[in-house]
Amino acid sequence: MMQLVNISKSFGRVQALSGVSLTLEGTGIYGLLGNNGAGKTTLLNILTSRIFPDGGSLTLDGQPMLDRDEALSQIFMMGELNLYPEDMRVRRALEITGYMYPRFRMEEALALGERFGLNLKSRITALSTGYRSIFRIVTALSVHTPYLLLDEPVLGLDARHRDLFYKLLLESYGNDPRCILLSTHLIQEAEPLIEEAVILQAGRILRQGSVEKLLSGAYQLSGPAGLVDNFLGSRKPLAQTSLGGLKTVYLEGARPQSCPAGLEISPAGLQGYFIALMEEEESKC
Amino acid sequence: MLKAKWKGVLAYEIEESGKTHGLFFGIMFIVYLSILLLSGGDISGGSFSGSAEIFSFVVGIVSVRQDLRLFLQNGKGRRTVFLAQVFLALGNALFMALALPLLGILIQVLASTLFPGTSGVLWGEFSFLYSGVQASLPVMIALAFLANFAVFFLGMCISLIYYRLNKLGKLLVSLGVPALIILLAIQGVRTESLHAVLRFLLDLPSPLAVYAVICIPAAFLCAGASWLLLRRAPVTGSGASSLSLKG
Numbered sequence: 001m002m003q004l005v006n007i008s009k010s011f012g013r014v015q016a017l018s019g020v021s022l023t024l025e026g027t028g029i030y031g032l033l034g035n036n037g038a039g040k041t042t043l044l045n046i047l048t049s050r051i052f053p054d055g056g057s058l059t060l061d062g063q064p065m066l067d068r069d070e071a072l073s074q075i076f077m078m079g080e081l082n083l084y085p086e087d088m089r090v091r092r093a094l095e096i097t098g099y100m101y102p103r104f105r106m107e108e109a110l111a112l113g114e115r116f117g118l119n120l121k122s123r124i125t126a127l128s129t130g131y132r133s134i135f136r137i138v139t140a141l142s143v144h145t146p147y148l149l150l151d152e153p154v155l156g157l158d159a160r161h162r163d164l165f166y167k168l169l170l171e172s173y174g175n176d177p178r179c180i181l182l183s184t185h186l187i188q189e190a191e192p193l194i195e196e197a198v199i200l201q202a203g204r205i206l207r208q209g210s211v212e213k214l215l216s217g218a219y220q221l222s223g224p225a226g227l228v229d230n231f232l233g234s235r236k237p238l239a240q241t242s243l244g245g246l247k248t249v250y251l252e253g254a255r256p257q258s259c260p261a262g263l264e265i266s267p268a269g270l271q272g273y274f275i276a277l278m279e280e281e282e283s284k285c
Numbered sequence: 286m287l288k289a290k291w292k293g294v295l296a297y298e299i300e301e302s303g304k305t306h307g308l309f310f311g312i313m314f315i316v317y318l319s320i321l322l323l324s325g326g327d328i329s330g331g332s333f334s335g336s337a338e339i340f341s342f343v344v345g346i347v348s349v350r351q352d353l354r355l356f357l358q359n360g361k362g363r364r365t366v367f368l369a370q371v372f373l374a375l376g377n378a379l380f381m382a383l384a385l386p387l388l389g390i391l392i393q394v395l396a397s398t399l400f401p402g403t404s405g406v407l408w409g410e411f412s413f414l415y416s417g418v419q420a421s422l423p424v425m426i427a428l429a430f431l432a433n434f435a436v437f438f439l440g441m442c443i444s445l446i447y448y449r450l451n452k453l454g455k456l457l458v459s460l461g462v463p464a465l466i467i468l469l470a471i472q473g474v475r476t477e478s479l480h481a482v483l484r485f486l487l488d489l490p491s492p493l494a495v496y497a498v499i500c501i502p503a504a505f506l507c508a509g510a511s512w513l514l515l516r517r518a519p520v521t522g523s524g525a526s527s528l529s530l531k532g
Binding site for chain 2: 052067075097
């Protein structure tokens with residue numbers, strides 16, 4: 001079990017994280033969601049000791065985990081930043097990962113590379129943005145650590161490769177269930193994979209819980225603006241959008257069993273829920 | 286678990302530095318062979334040891350940054366990065382200490398074979414310490430080991446100072462250190478304490494002792510400072526050099 005308690009981090013005057021407490025345990029795919037600058041990458045960098053928090057504690061199975069080999073060897077992070085030497089060839093980078101992580105499966109990496117059309121002889125520096133992401137995906141999926149952190153894994157990938165990645169991630173998870181923390185802006189695409197969501201906003205955790213539970217407490221109501229406003233009464237929606245005479249609002253709470261004619265109630269998707277939350281927070285500022 | 290960890294780390298260090306050091310040795314051999322051929326067998330005055338020390342210094346600069354990033358990516362902490370550098374420093378110094386006489390012997394053999402009658406002598410930088418006489422083989426090895434060990438850590442320390450400093454800090458160090466050296470050079474010679482240090486060094490029984498007295502504390506000092514700089518070094522952005530001397 002990975003446990004973070006009251007983590008804070010600032011860069012100069014910018015408070016990147018503030019009082020973040022989070023527990024990752026067992027197996028599951030967690031979605032780390034947040035706007036740009038919400039603190040997602042900072043959080044992942046702290047989890048892998050790439051940077052140090054200003055305050056708070058991190059433990060893995062009850063033991064301090066900051067900069068400890070015992071803890072770090074249980075985690076693999078696929079970040080946006082390439083930490084392998086730029087002039088290293090892809091195959092060599094995979095070999096080195098194999099040296100460092102005993103559970104790394106070279107045959108699997110080679111097979112995945114082939115499926116993505118990754119040139120193993122190429123130098124990392126010569127890879128396009130998309131293929132750099134593919135190189136990192138191939139490495140990450142072949143490592144088989146109990147904790148896998150993916151930071152914007154589909155950056156620069158075309159639709160076909162993104163689709164392949166999601167399939168392979170599920171396949172890999174099915175074969176070797178582990179704790180995967182997926183940070184992404186492409187919520188709609190990743191939604192079918194995510195079991196638990198952690199929503200960050202301005203360095204704080206705004207919502208956290210199973211996607212099913214979060215979405216069961218929210219719904220979407222749409223219809224003619226007048227009808228919607230009458231139905232709402234004094235209730236304040238999380239967010240609203242208007243197009244012509246039609247209005248859509250996002251509401252938190254149990255979904256009503258029935259609604260007036262002309263109105264439509266539908267479950268809020270994770271992306272809709274996320275946008276609604278962000279808009280609500282912005283309106284508070 | 287511990288054994289597996291070090292097996293991986295050491296395999297990486299040995300393979301990567303093996304390629305680099307092999308390449309360096311090959312280049313140096315070609316350079317001295319070219320000198321030998323172009324000069325018609327006269328290679329007196331050539332020095333491999335100076336090049337070796339520059340190389341060790343650069344390896345010290347590059348490897349710590351490269352390993353910090355690579356090891357953090359691959360589940361190893363900064364303590365392991367530091368210990369790997371100590372291993373690399375020892376291996377590098379040993380390689381250089383042994384490669385120096387080996388290259389000398391190789392060139393001597395080639396010189397006597399290709400140009401019989403010439404007395405080509407490959408001088409090391411250490412020969413001047415012994416009044417122009419070639420030091421004995423064990424002494425040469427010991428001197429080269431000490432010098433390369435110390436300059437590796439000096440390179441590592443300088444690399445980490447620049448890695449940790451912000452732009453203003455880098456500027457201040459870049460200007461301040463040369464200014465301090467110039468100031469010391471002007472003022473220092475007049476001070477009694479510097480004279481005392483020089484007298485102490487000159488009174489030591491042999492150049493090997495002088496090297497030991499200078500290089501061992503310098504290596505420990507640089508290594509200690511490096512650890513202090515490394516233990517909280519962040520790994521983000523483009524902080525590390527893309528220059529690679531390994532592989």
